[in-house]
Amino acid sequence: MSRWYVALCFLLCTLHVRAQEQADSIVPPDTLQQQPSSEISKLREVVRGFDRLNEDYIEPQHYVFTVMFQGTHTYDRYSLSGFKGQKMAFSPDRKMRFGPYFGWKWFFAGYTFELGNINLKGLKQEFDVSIYSSQIGVDIFYRRTGSDYKLVDANLGVNVDASALDDVPFDGLQAGITGINLYYIFNHGRFSYPAAFAQSTQQKISCGSWMAGIGYLRNSIELDHDALQTLIDERLGKQKVQLDSGLMFSSVKYYDLNLSAGYGYNWVFAKNWLFGACLQAAVAYKRSVGDVVGDERKGFSFKNINIDGIGRFGLVYNTGKWFAGGNIIVHTYNYHKSRFSSNNTFGSMNIYAGCYFGLKSKYKKKKE
Numbered sequence: 001m002s003r004w005y006v007a008l009c010f011l012l013c014t015l016h017v018r019a020q021e022q023a024d025s026i027v028p029p030d031t032l033q034q035q036p037s038s039e040i041s042k043l044r045e046v047v048r049g050f051d052r053l054n055e056d057y058i059e060p061q062h063y064v065f066t067v068m069f070q071g072t073h074t075y076d077r078y079s080l081s082g083f084k085g086q087k088m089a090f091s092p093d094r095k096m097r098f099g100p101y102f103g104w105k106w107f108f109a110g111y112t113f114e115l116g117n118i119n120l121k122g123l124k125q126e127f128d129v130s131i132y133s134s135q136i137g138v139d140i141f142y143r144r145t146g147s148d149y150k151l152v153d154a155n156l157g158v159n160v161d162a163s164a165l166d167d168v169p170f171d172g173l174q175a176g177i178t179g180i181n182l183y184y185i186f187n188h189g190r191f192s193y194p195a196a197f198a199q200s201t202q203q204k205i206s207c208g209s210w211m212a213g214i215g216y217l218r219n220s221i222e223l224d225h226d227a228l229q230t231l232i233d234e235r236l237g238k239q240k241v242q243l244d245s246g247l248m249f250s251s252v253k254y255y256d257l258n259l260s261a262g263y264g265y266n267w268v269f270a271k272n273w274l275f276g277a278c279l280q281a282a283v284a285y286k287r288s289v290g291d292v293v294g295d296e297r298k299g300f301s302f303k304n305i306n307i308d309g310i311g312r313f314g315l316v317y318n319t320g321k322w323f324a325g326g327n328i329i330v331h332t333y334n335y336h337k338s339r340f341s342s343n344n345t346f347g348s349m350n351i352y353a354g355c356y357f358g359l360k361s362k363y364k365k366k367k368e
Contacts (some may be wrong), residue, residue, distance in 0.1 A: 053134045057190040059202040060365045061356070062320060066103030066199065069352030071096055072112050076145060077152070078175060078221065079343040082244025087227075089153040090173050092145050100355070107131055108198055111166065127204040132198045135188040137181075142175040143346075156232070156241045156344025164235040172224030177346070183260065194312040196266055196276025198322045199354065203274050208265035217256035219333065219344060223249060246340045254342075255334060258308060259282035278312040286335055306334045326343055 053060065073096050079089040101110030108130040132140040151170050154162040185193055187209030195203040225248045232241055262280030269275060285303050314327035330347035 008116030012368070016305045041276075044146075052189065053192070053201075054189040055203045057203070057207055058134070058192045058195065059204055059320065061118060062360060063356035064105060064360060066101075066108070066354060066356050068101040068103070068110070068111065068199070068352050069098070070101055070110065070350055070352040071098050073097075073349045074346065075176070076346040077344070078173070079153075079345075080223075080247055081341045083339040084157075084246065085155070086157060086244040086247060086368045087153070087155040088151065088247065090149045090170065093148045093150070101156075101352075103198075103200065108200075110121045130198060131201055132194040132234070134192060134194070137183050137184055137185070137193060139181045140179070142176075142178050145174060149173045151231070156236075160235070160236075160239060160241055164237075168231065168235065170228065170231060172227035174222045174288050176220045177217065177344075179215060179217035179256075181213055181215035181260075183211050185264075186210045186212075191264065191266060193264060193276075193278070195318070196264075196274055197249035197312060197327060199316060199318060199325070202272075202320060203266040203268050203276075206266060206268045208263060211260075211264055211278070213260045213280070215258045215260060215282065216257075217254070217258070217333070219254040220251065221253075222251045223247075224247065234241050254333075255287045256284050256308075256333065257286075258282040260310070262310070265320075272317055274314075274316045274318070276312070276314045276316070278310075280310045282308040282310065284308050284333070289312070300345075304335060306336060308333050316359070322353075324353040326351045 005148045040223065073094065075091075075094060077091045078091060079087065081087045097112040097114050099110055099112035101108065103109075129140040149170050151165050151168050154165045156162045182214055185191060190205075190207045191209035192201045192203050193209075193211070194200040225243060228247075229243045232243065260280045260282035262278060264276065264278035267275045267277075284306055286306060309330075309332050312327065313329075314325065316323060316325035318325075326349065328347065328349050330345070332343070332345045335342045
């Protein structure tokens with residue numbers, strides 16, 4: 001699935017570069033005969049419009065390329081509830097991941113991995129692709145957890161002491177998430193979202209903007225419920241507890257189509273320093289399909305509408321030639337139905353440092 005997203009990003013960037021080359025180049029006379037000047041002007045305006053900004057508020061990017069090294073600390077929590085009231089929460093081990101990122105114009109991509117984990121089968125993986133202009137942003141991400149979850153919380157019913165299950169390792173759960181978000185920044189001439197979260201511009205004067213977007217998410221969970229039942233039997237001893245049939249599935253997939261709106265603000269509190277915050281709420285249409293075993297072998301499928309949330313907070317020091325900083329990004333997704341419900345909260349804390357190179361031609365002329 002990640003290959004498809006990479007191909008999509010490459011196609012978008014290729015179209016942008018070709019359009020930009022057509023807009024910036026001198027058109028020969030024979031080409032003008034084939035293509036009316038009005039159409040060329042419209043194309044030029046469309047391409048330039050994506051990066052049109054007020055330079056009193058925002059310093060544009062002077063370089064073509066960006067290279068960055070990032071360390072990421074993630075948090076994941078999956079909470080599952082059955083229709084009889086049983087609730088369980090799983091969370092993987094929290095470890096640092098490291099990896100390189102590379103930027104070219106609007107295109108920004110990177111990959112992180114655990115340096116100390118040589119077991120490729122259980123390796124956590126994350127791949128991110130971002131395309132940012134001053135007006136429109138696209139985030140594409142792929143994340144796959146390993147099999148190092150722990151059962152961090154369990155409620156198995158009234159008068160059932162489940163404390164023996166706290167922080168017990170459980171390798172019968174694997175999860176993955178793949179998604180794409182597209183959003184529009186209304187006050188893009190004065191407010192720079194990339195300045196806080198992509199380091200491709202510099203905010204010079206504090207400013208904010210409303211944002212709106214659309215997104216698609218696919219979340220998959222694979223659960224070995226037999227292994228979970230065995231763990232419950234071993235840990236609870238004489239307490240005989242049967243796992244809720246609503247939790248007896250081997251796999252479930254969530255499909256999420258959402259419309260989001262929110263507000264972002266960049267605070268320039270000192271020269272080259274920026275603190276940015278963005279909060280968004282999303283109305284999400286969701287469909288979940290899974291296979292349930294046990295008393296109800298026919299499985300289940302449901303549709304639902306819920307409210308989700310995304311929060312982003314970033315601190316950046318950017319001189320225009322090199323930068324360093326950190327950010328925190330938190331997502332929460334909810335799925336509720338009388339028979340089965342889940343909550344997935346995941347986030348990341350990122351620390352990074354990088355630099356720019358490949359000065360653009362128009363800034364070379366200014367130096368000369």
